[in-house]
Amino acid sequence: NAGVTQTPKFQVLKTGQSMTLQCAQDMNHEYMSWYRQDPGMGLRLIHYSVGAGITDQGEVPNGYNVSRSTTEDFPLRLLSAAPSQTSVYFCASSGRAVDTQYFGPGTRLTVL
């Protein structure tokens, strides 16, 4: 039982490049979410999903896309990276939004 996995652990991009952050969970959780963590800002919700095929925006969705084709996977796409997207990104899953969330180890992204 791996829990929530995220790849890559570290990534450096140039402004304008695109990439996908991967997130997978093996707990059959319906609810998955992406957060970014910045100093002094806490965790801010980017996008979330309440089940396969259903996604919605969080607090800071601009510049990011998501899709949920399977229960297990919830990738986060950066369309055209900007320095303001330099952050640590966490994926989390739970049975429902009101349940305990399980977090992945995070991806540290630097955009030059």
Next chain:
Amino acid sequence: AQSVAQPEDQVNVAEGNPLTVKCTYSVSGNPYLFWYVQYPNRGLQFLLKYITGDNLVKGSYGFEAEFNKSQTSFHLKKPSALVSDSALYFCAVSSNSGGYQKVTFGTGTKLQVIP
């Protein structure tokens, strides 16, 4: 819109002394309240949660939290702090008010336990 406030960026406490990390919230409907802890370069780990029932919730590592509906607070407490408790603590809220339910986190409080 729901929100969480953690008014202290940092809390310093001597080892062996009691500690409190403060959290207040605003939400429509009944609140679901959580505390998570983050150690350096790690993801968040669950400590405890309040859904319903007894206002005093006990969690992992000797931590507890008290739900106060009238003050909309959910402060984290521990009777005797350990140096190993030094970490970043996050309060979070969700609700059952309908629609797609989101979880909102506070900005975090850094706990420093001084030997």
